[in-house]
Amino acid sequence: MRSPLCPANAMTDPIRLSKRLIELVGCSRREAELYIEGGWVTVDGTVVEEPQFKVLDEKVELLPDADLSKADPVTLLLNLPVAANPDTALQLISPASLSSEHREGTRPLKGHFARLDSALPLQSGAGGLLVFTQDWRTLRKLTDDAGKLEQEYVVEVSGEIAPHGLNRMNQGQLYKGQSLAPVKASWQSENRLRLAVKNPAPGLIANLCASVGLTIISMKRLRIGGVSLRKMDPGHWRYLAAGEKF
Known part of the structure; x- marks a missing residue:
């Protein structure tokens, strides 16, 4: 186990943390940067x-399990509150809003919240699962396979559904001159529909509901392909787990 690392001599002028680490452990400049950017270095315990x-006479430590491996790109899954604006969703993501159900074994780093791209936008007015990723492979999967990935929504509705309404939604239909793609529609409860659809066009779900006499009260995306929200409160996020695949 490494011992706390402190400067051998008192410093009179602040210096870069990377330079101090080089002096303390004898690593290269690149190794020092990797240690620091990987979250393995503390200054006065932080x-x-x-x-x-810049550091002066603060206590600098290299954590015992420090790893020089460059951090892998991450994918973050946010449960967007229904009333929130998707355009400002990234503002909800911080270490403090990491889901308490998914904190074990995680080390949120500042670098995890930079250079994030999103794909597969929500239906207008919907909340639920939003994906932000640093991984070009994940972004490519969500973009190139958008037409193959099933998205699951739960929709709270009011009104009386038209005769054979579910069949009409399942088969696709014309509504105000617009051709509506078919979905997999079923009742989850008395006033809640479950809809599964691949790459829904903007406004598709709202138009489908309106075409059979239903008014949407709220709408939430629960799943994209094989990835779901799991146990996560609105406004919280989690990391895409190893082995999870869209």
Whole structure:
């Protein structure tokens, strides 16, 4: 186990954290940057991830299980509250909003919240599962296979459904001159529909409901392909787990 690392001599001028780490452990500049950016270095007990951070006589430590491996790109899954604006959804993601059900074994780093791209936007007015990723392979999968990935929505509705309404939604139909794609529609409860659809066009679900006499009260996406929200409160997020696949 490594011991706390402290400067051998008192410093008179602040220096970069990376330079201090090089002096303390004898690593290269690149190794120092990887240690720091990987969240393995603390200054007075607080993790600092910026190699350019200036230190003077603070206590600098390299954590015992420090790993030089470059961090893999991450994918974050957010449960967007129904009333929230998807355009500002990234503002909801921070270490503090990581789901308590999914904290074990995780090390949220500042680098995890940078350079995030999103794909497969929600239906207008919907909340639920949003995907943000740093991984180009995941982004490519969501983009190239959008037509193959089933999205599951739960929709709370009011009104009296038209005769054979579910069959009409399942088969697809014309509504106000627009051809509506078929979906897999079923009742989840007395006023709640479950809809599964691949790559829904903007407004599709609202138009489908309106075409059979139903008014949408709220709408939430629960799943994209094989990835679901799991146990996660609105406004919270989790990491895509190893082995999870869209």
